[in-house]
Amino acid sequence: MSTSGLQHNPSATGLLSKEVFSQESYDAELANVFGTCWLFVGHTSMIPNSGDYVSTAMGEDPVIVTRSQDGQIHVLLNKCRHRGNRVCLFDKGNSKSFTCSYHGWGYTTAGDLKAVPFLDAAYGDSFDKSKWGLIAAPRVTDFHGLIFASWVPEGPTLREYLGDAVWYLENMMLDESIGGLEVVPGVQRYRMPANWKLLAENFAGDQAHVMVTHASVLSVRAQNIDHKLGALPGRDVRATGASYGVACNDGDGAPHGLLEIRVGESFYQHDLDQAAAIGPEAVDWVRDRQVARQSNMQAQGADPVPYGFHIGNIFPNFSLVGLGTALDGVGLILWLPRGPHETEVWQWCAVNKDAPDSVRRRQREVLMQQQSAAGVFAPDDHENFERLQNNLRSTEGRKWPFNYEMGRDKRIELDDPPNWPGTVTQALSETNQREFYRYWGELMAGKE
Amino acid sequence: MVDMELTAAATAFLNEEAALLDDHLLDGWLGLLCNDVRYVMPSTAIMPAEAADARERRNALRWGSFGDDDRDMHFWLYDEDYSSLNMRVRRLDTGMAHAELPESMTNHVVSNVIAGQDPLDSELIRVRSKFMVHVVRHENNENTFVGSRWDKLRRTDDGLRLAWRYIELAHPVLPRTISIFF
Numbered sequence: 001m002s003t004s005g006l007q008h009n010p011s012a013t014g015l016l017s018k019e020v021f022s023q024e025s026y027d028a029e030l031a032n033v034f035g036t037c038w039l040f041v042g043h044t045s046m047i048p049n050s051g052d053y054v055s056t057a058m059g060e061d062p063v064i065v066t067r068s069q070d071g072q073i074h075v076l077l078n079k080c081r082h083r084g085n086r087v088c089l090f091d092k093g094n095s096k097s098f099t100c101s102y103h104g105w106g107y108t109t110a111g112d113l114k115a116v117p118f119l120d121a122a123y124g125d126s127f128d129k130s131k132w133g134l135i136a137a138p139r140v141t142d143f144h145g146l147i148f149a150s151w152v153p154e155g156p157t158l159r160e161y162l163g164d165a166v167w168y169l170e171n172m173m174l175d176e177s178i179g180g181l182e183v184v185p186g187v188q189r190y191r192m193p194a195n196w197k198l199l200a201e202n203f204a205g206d207q208a209h210v211m212v213t214h215a216s217v218l219s220v221r222a223q224n225i226d227h228k229l230g231a232l233p234g235r236d237v238r239a240t241g242a243s244y245g246v247a248c249n250d251g252d253g254a255p256h257g258l259l260e261i262r263v264g265e266s267f268y269q270h271d272l273d274q275a276a277a278i279g280p281e282a283v284d285w286v287r288d289r290q291v292a293r294q295s296n297m298q299a300q301g302a303d304p305v306p307y308g309f310h311i312g313n314i315f316p317n318f319s320l321v322g323l324g325t326a327l328d329g330v331g332l333i334l335w336l337p338r339g340p341h342e343t344e345v346w347q348w349c350a351v352n353k354d355a356p357d358s359v360r361r362r363q364r365e366v367l368m369q370q371q372s373a374a375g376v377f378a379p380d381d382h383e384n385f386e387r388l389q390n391n392l393r394s395t396e397g398r399k400w401p402f403n404y405e406m407g408r409d410k411r412i413e414l415d416d417p418p419n420w421p422g423t424v425t426q427a428l429s430e431t432n433q434r435e436f437y438r439y440w441g442e443l444m445a446g447k448e
Numbered sequence: 449m450v451d452m453e454l455t456a457a458a459t460a461f462l463n464e465e466a467a468l469l470d471d472h473l474l475d476g477w478l479g480l481l482c483n484d485v486r487y488v489m490p491s492t493a494i495m496p497a498e499a500a501d502a503r504e505r506r507n508a509l510r511w512g513s514f515g516d517d518d519r520d521m522h523f524w525l526y527d528e529d530y531s532s533l534n535m536r537v538r539r540l541d542t543g544m545a546h547a548e549l550p551e552s553m554t555n556h557v558v559s560n561v562i563a564g565q566d567p568l569d570s571e572l573i574r575v576r577s578k579f580m581v582h583v584v585r586h587e588n589n590e591n592t593f594v595g596s597r598w599d600k601l602r603r604t605d606d607g608l609r610l611a612w613r614y615i616e617l618a619h620p621v622l623p624r625t626i627s628i629f630f
């Protein structure tokens with residue numbers, strides 16, 4: 001197949017063939033990308049008690065993420081082994097078992113087949129129940145609450161796969177040093193008529209679109225009409241700080257892209273001002289958070305210490321949103337492939353577990369208002385993605401490659417580059433997008 | 449709880465509101481809102497059948513009687529007050545909000561209106577309604593949002609004004625992102 005190999009690697013040429021978005025590529029990537037990579041499937045706070053479950057998906061495959069009676073987490077294909085009926089019909093709940101509505105095969109929350117109607121009357125001794133449990137992802141790992149699963153039994157561990165991204169996730173994005181995150185109830189799901197890769201690559205590194213696509217938000221932000229929108233660092237705040245992009249595992253391994261990793265006292269000061277309007281407990285929390293995060297990262301030698309992140313994508317289809325402020329919830333987004341022209345977006349909101357309620361409320365409000373299905377950001381992206389996708393349906397348009405040359409020949413040399421893991425770049429660069437397709441091409445060519 | 453006279457008044461209010469929204473007269477629409485309005489829209493989930501008490505609690509929630517826990521800690525689609533709705537309208541006014549460039553053609557069709565006196569507050573009337581909003585973005589890009597609303601309208605010197613709106617969309621998966629009002 002012509003999409004195989006590195007001829008479509010924009011790291012080499014700066015160009016990307018649109019065959020990457022074809023039906024043939026789609027059929028192959030379901031196996032080569034979604035069938036092999038570590039995929040985000042949920043958060044431990046969604047299933048705190050034994051018997052709890054939540055329905056999510058790995059690529060196109062619906063899965064049930066369960067906590068079985070012994071407290072273990074399982075990721076089970078939501079398909080009955082008898083004739084393939086869906087065994088769990090709900091988005092979430094608590095149950096001791098899943099019973100199929102067709103012929104009544106019953107499974108435990110660990111996926112074991114325990115009940116088969118007419119077992120004695122109509123099945124012989126050769127029928128072995130232990131062989132007919134729900135298909136379970138062979139590898140499931142809880143990374144500070146984020147649950148990842150993989151369909152391949154062997155390969156890099158999750159930590160190896162995350163590579164350079166581990167440091168950012170642990171110290172900055174998941175706030176491990178200050179008690180971690182928990183997901184609030186509720187998931188937003190919406191359809192976006194665009195290929196999932198266009199959405200994932202945007203979250204991996206598209207700084208250039210922010211000023212254009214989201215111009216209305218930046219403009220209304222400056223009018224100071226609404227206090228929640230005020231949480232977004234304004235132009236003045238951003239002007240005195242620095243922002244970087246990070247290409248994790250640059251050139252070797254799974255490419256995770258982080259965008260607008262922020263450095264500068266102004267961001268902290270801005271959060272303190274925002275917190276002051278909430279209450280003294282919020283100010284204390286922002287201050288304690290800063291001290292804890294700073295000393296933790298300083299102890300590890302980080303210079304400078306980053307303040308926050310705007311967005312990022314963990315390859316292939318899991319994005320995180322932070323908006324660069326302590327007062328925003330962390331958005332957890334899955335870009336689920338639904339054909340070459342369609343994506344189903346699932347988004348959750350995580351807040352700091354140990355923050356005062358007033359802060360947790362504000363975090364949730366800010367994320368809802370800004371980066372969510374009815375927020376002030378996503379609908380403008382939606383409109384652009386839809387128009388991009390129409391190009392991929394155009395016979396003539398499809399012949400011409402996309403351009404990913406930004407930041408390839410010309411990079412502004414960073415005066416004092418941060419010493420963090422991965423390749424730190426100026427924020428205005430398409431390095432992370434090129435990296436995204438570099439690895440995608442390797443997986444499509446069959447490289448493990 | 450159905451009161452014919454109140455139902456007629458509420459229907460007129462909702463129809464006027466729908467006309468303002470469809471005509472993109474959003475400042476006129478803001479004028480129909482109380483300064484202390486709450487405008488909320490949860491996300492829809494497919495859940496196991498609820499016990500009777502949970503159903504009752506959900507119903508209370510729709511009319512605005514819920515604790516901090518219910519309202520403040522769920523990830524919803526809208527949880528707006530006057531200032532954030534105003535901000536959204538001002539954003540559309542910038543002329544740079546691509547989701548509404550060109551403006552969506554919308555048709556808000558409102559039906560099944562039932563109104564009655566609010567049992568707790570003499571100034572308020574409670575109104576249930578159904579809606580279908582047909583949205584055309586461009587060419588043949590069309591979507592329909594379907595749902596129910598639980599409103600509280602306040603009697604003021606200027607007529608009825610919206611004090612509370614709870615919107616339940618009948619879409620576990622939304623057909624598209626949302627840049628319009630319901």
Ligand code: FES
Pocket residue numbers: 080081082083084085100101102103104105
């Ligand atoms: S399909 Fe599930 S029991 Fe037959």
Ligand SMILES: [Fe+2]
Pocket residue numbers: 209210213214377381
């Ligand atoms: Fe965007």
